[in-house]
Amino acid sequence: MTALIVPILILIVWDLSVRLGYVPSTLVASPLDTLKDFWTLSADGTLGQHALISIIRLSLGFSLGTVIGIIFGAFVATNKLTAKLFEPTISVLAPIPAIAWVPLLIMLCGIGETSKVLLIAVGTFFVVSTHVIVGIRATPRDLVELAQVLRKSAWDCFCFVLFPSALPEIFVGMRVAMGLSWTLLLVSEIIASSDGLGWLIWDARNFSRPDDLFVGMICVGLLGRLSDMALVAVERVCTRWRSTYGQWQSNV
């Protein structure tokens, strides 16, 4: 119930602003118009189609970046040679805002699906790998020593000590990367696309369809929330062993 107070307030202010003419209705659609448009776009399948293509791009890019980020991060954090070899370079590449990769990726891969998926993958990779490295390095030394005493192989030590210990930090990285992925998805769809939610929003601007624009934005917001909830759900299953202060809040 409490969760609805702020959205309802926003709806009221929004509706009044349009109704009383504080903002021109040609530029801002009223909540009711947006709802109607949402219904129309859903009914004829347009919205579903755009949402689906966006979700596919996001999932592919995010998974690719996460998997490579975890593997790369694991190597850098556990192997001195790999760290010396790659870390200085990565530390220069990582601060480059992912959006700056757009021109290069478009030149290399064209404006098709590849460049969009790769852009999301690149952004995700840098965030996730950084968190993997930090997480693994923060493993208590005592526990690594325990694995040594028990004569565990490096692989066992990774699977049973380093990785689980880094897992909470890895999930932080994945959640940050998921947020970034939505940004990058929209950017790539706005720059060069003829479908997807980013295109829907941009096309609405071009053709002065404020109702489409609001539908697109709200849809991205809801899907973004959904993707984060999914990550949190997986995280909670994977880190049941923890007992933390924030647990009472994460049920919202």
Place this chain on the structure above:
Amino acid sequence: MVSGKAMSKELTVAVDEKWIARRDGRMQVLGSCHFQVSPGELLAILGESGCGKSTLLRMLLSLDNDYQGAIKVDESPISLSGLKRSIVFQEPRLLPWLTTIQNVEFAMSGEDSGLTRQQRATSILELVGLSGFESNWPRQLSGGMAQRTALARALVNAPDLLLLDEPFAALDLHTRFRLQDELLGILGKQRTTTILVTHDIDEALYLGDRVLVMSGRPGTLKALHSVAATKPRDRTDPYLLNLRTVLFNELVSG
């Protein structure tokens, strides 16, 4: 049941010097330290903190091989001897993301099949009185229960040599007494050669077949006493109290 076989081999510690590197140069942690541990005995090593007791344990585990002298099992260096060693640290050091039974299973080598592993882990947990807590997370265990789990983990491979690094120091008095008794019960059955490092004189007297006193840094062997009282002992036995005074004087005289 875990069938422990006593170490049939004689352990000879003949360390002459042990230095460690520090930011401000080198520091000597251990001086001359020569002693033997007989199969099946419990040797208590008593010394103030910083006297190099824990360093000695690390050397016995072959975690630290950079010292002058030799630690031998019969004639071969301990690092090559294949002697099965395990340790209980002062803190339980359980992996927080594994349940009690998984923590015990983690100590086993990969050879056994899943079912045997589980059976062995279950029976060793029963031995340390933790039946019914197999699937608890470490954070749900009390300090004493966590340390029992650590003991179970150390015993599950039927070690030839059990190293105890102040295992009960962080526990309250009652829990400590109870765990000491349980340890004696388990060791009495298994006859596992044990080295107990402690700074608690009473613990050394209650558990040790012999008590070795170390001097402060650099740690050297200062005295070695046999405790000629049968176990289980009476903590207020006048003989032990006499010996306690002797040990106390040796300890505080530096």
